[in-house]
Amino acid sequence: MRGGYGSATLALKRDPLNITQSGSEFPLILGRDVSGVVMECGLDVKYFRERDEVWAAIPPWKQGSLAEFVVLNANEISHKPKSMSHAEAASIPYVATTAWSALVNTGGLSKDNCANKRVLILGGSGGVGTFAIQLLKAWGAHVTVTCSHNAEQFVKGLGADHVVDYTAGPVEEPLSLLEKFDLVLDNIGGDTERWALGLLKPWTGAKYVTLVTPFLLNTDRLGIADGMMQTAATVATKIIKHLVKGVHYRWGFFAPSGPALDEISEMVDAGQIRAVVEETFSFSQVPQAFEKVEKGHARGKTVVEISQGGS
Template structure:
């Protein structure tokens, strides 16, 4: 049965490219046309952590004068940020990782000058309260508590307010605080995209499938474990000895300690797998695909791809050509061996978060928060994230839900 969310979203998508309302004013210098948004009445600046150039932690700068987000399209909402989650991607983006591709996504026609993305606000996870809705938003209203994963080409959540698309946002789980909720959206939609969209798994076909997660104690890994166990899969993970008890507490069936020696040896002794989710990369491709059941539709899905690195180094056109050649060569090489090689990517999705919300409220998935920082401690939060080996997510508390909207 088609849900209300699906009906509303399908109608909103038809209006997605509808131009925003404009109003024209006449001054001594002639007519001036500007985007109309009622959010302009709220003020023009807000507190935020920004970067003005790519670099190390020293480029992070706190300002009370960041530009207030404006609704430019009728399917957008303004969210008052209560909590923001950090991800390894934020550290990469701070240093310029993916800058070429993200700049093209922000400005496809290359109209703006180089560096026009600055000041740039990082942060991909948000949990907060809707303070304003665009003209075409029907599924949400002001005052709704929501969560979302923000695409990396948009301004992020390390700010008092952020704008997101109605197709990216979802009602927050009622059972979670904003701090807990901010630990889930980005890793959840990344894992969902890899396992469901790319891997073809679902709650209806996952029972008794054997899944291997390489790198199971990080944000994506901890979410994937819980999702797959809720769907009835048999889950094996690799992690350090220190994290073994932690991942077992999430319900995994078998753990291989990578600090005890090469993991390919103990993994090769196990029954072969239906799907492998690779969060590690490196030389794992050399041996991991041999762990799959051949000629059974088995898939290897890696989240560690050279796509952004290629476009950063070679430019958009040459980088995309190199990327296409690489993935095609690898896919063909392994297809003749009876297994499917795939790349997985983050994909923002409000409907996916709707389903995940229901699983959270049903007690099937819980947030895994490594550490919480105050808004004034964003540089320290990045330092913690850079150290790696985190078990779960780093969350920054921006404001309290009871603050004046």
């Protein structure tokens, strides 16, 4: 977003009638996660009160959390897990609601149907991957993960049953020797689409869900109308191409959800999910935090502490 990614679609969402003219979103406040304290509630807000400790994932079309105050709808926030500090809690909402949207809303998984399901996570060591491993293990799935050699113990420590090192050679070769999967969650994209759908159990409802889609890039590049047409044509072609082979091809997207965070909060307090904070920065170190994130090779999440009370 700092480099303009998604600006065409997000500007439209912020200001559908272009009343304030493009450019009015600046200064744009970044930061998609928040854990803090409610300062004020709207008159019709019933579920939250002033001074409640809450956490949320902020939609990318809203001003972000690298600020003292954030304005959110009541259905986007949730009571923060009691067992976590604000800094720990702030590492979870965005990747959690993204993984939840991909696995539950798009992938059709739930705590009631995961037992004995085989799930492959491409890219298990980053923010989404580290959360997805823990959620799926808590729900009883068998989880295979790809990651770098030096992240193997790290993802096993989060519960991964089987780990494949993608740096040791073409990763599709060892993966193709394994029993087939009920769901593939793709955090990597690109080349993976060429082989990942062949790892699914055909004609069983098995799904490939990728979080790496060209949707925002298309609208940035072609404008809203042509970008959306291009996107619709691309996804429809891929869905049909794979459907005739007996597997389902889907795109996953972040979706803000207080109710999903309520369930995740309970899982955290029950000890089923923990925070994976790689590094914490102070507010004055925000530039260094962004430089660190941009280098890639994440092992969990990077957190910024705005104040000692909330993150």
